[in-house]
Amino acid sequence: MLLFELTYAVPHGWHDDPRATELMTYAMEKYGGLARKYGLEPSDAAAAAFEVMRMRSTRLAEDPWAVTTHAVELSLIYESRAEGLLCSTGQARRSAGTEYHDAERFSDRESEIADYHPAFHFVDNVDEIDEPKHANPDGDPTNAYFALDIAVRFFVELGWLERTARLGLEIIAARLIRCKERPAAYMSLRRDGTGPGALDIDYEAWLTVLAAVLGNQHHDFAGTTKGHGILQRLVSGEHLNDLFQDTELADAIESVAPAITTRGESHV
Template structure:
């Protein structure tokens, strides 16, 4: 009973923010060896392991990993100067636990897992983790037939390959000319279409290229395009990625329509295409969403 009372008194002492501040200040002033040799420091770390054990287990970690994060936070000057030192420590432990969990799931470092460009991905999965084969449901394995044709050059003779290359170049030039005629500045139209086709050549399908480009803020900054104009340009050039529209003119996009043999004059008769592309031209006052 006496030992339990002593432990409770220790917990109550450590939970007091001012007492924690005083202890952290004393340990800081005592030098680097104080954390290693001071008995109160050891008791504080045991208390931190107990305090954050539930949070650590929630993220699949050992309580002492949370205590380690608390130790790093406690050594900082910001913690000693904070209005509530425990609030600073708790937030630091929470962020570290989340980062460790995401890093373990993504098979990358905690530093990378904390960055938005990596944290948006789902955890790594083995092929055997699901009953159905990965190729049955994952969009990365859904090959666009047009992209397939554009990338599969095996067995073709040089004349056919040259003809295909010329067709692609012609389709790109016709797309640029079309956009220029409906109100896009020629230099903007050329830069935008060439950037899109360059990324398309590196992608497995038009749909995946669309999704990558849609989130490409660097491209928008380089081209100085509002969000609405950029998204509409992608739909016009690559087609709407909605699977329900895959076999429609809206789903194919200008590049595919030109590559499968539709002449530019036919596209001029597509009122929806002309209106959509024209209204999205930056000169028409599109605004950032």
């Protein structure tokens, strides 16, 4: 059988034997349509087939092609899923069966994010909400893109490097889009250990950033500016000056600004 010969009969058979090249060419043709079904290239299918064919269980199977076809399709499914979720294939396999949708960029839609995403939609209890310091003269919500940029400026003015501030806010905004609700995004990011490492801050500082950007999730602050968080406040029409006038918020952001380090240093 060819699989046995390539593995045992010929030294470096998978590397040097012309039949291995022919087999991979055939696999590329055989699984090319399957690869395109999942938005991938025939070469991706051939690579998956190569890995499966070298396994002992495939060589011993009654129908090696059936085993290979099934394994290749699963590999293509998870690879396509991984590209959509912007994660590794292993993470995509572990997330099988979950309701996570593919990553979506702000620019993928013509409408502004505040117009269609439920995370930015809420109904205030007028008996509990704080009166805004300054009304928005135009009466229109701030564009979501501008809201993110303004939030970055707010962090930078309080001692953060621009690239660090933007990275942190984009991590939070991406999770907010995925989770759809601010409380869910807050809890997800609170459990995720990648945020502090990405920003070079400790866990407590990370929680301070989350509470500032997404709002304090305690029910006592529901409907207040402290409960709304920076992004919601900006999208609702507040301005950069309003954030600076919130001295408690400004002091919190300034107190957790990462120290400027030389290359190779870390304070986490």
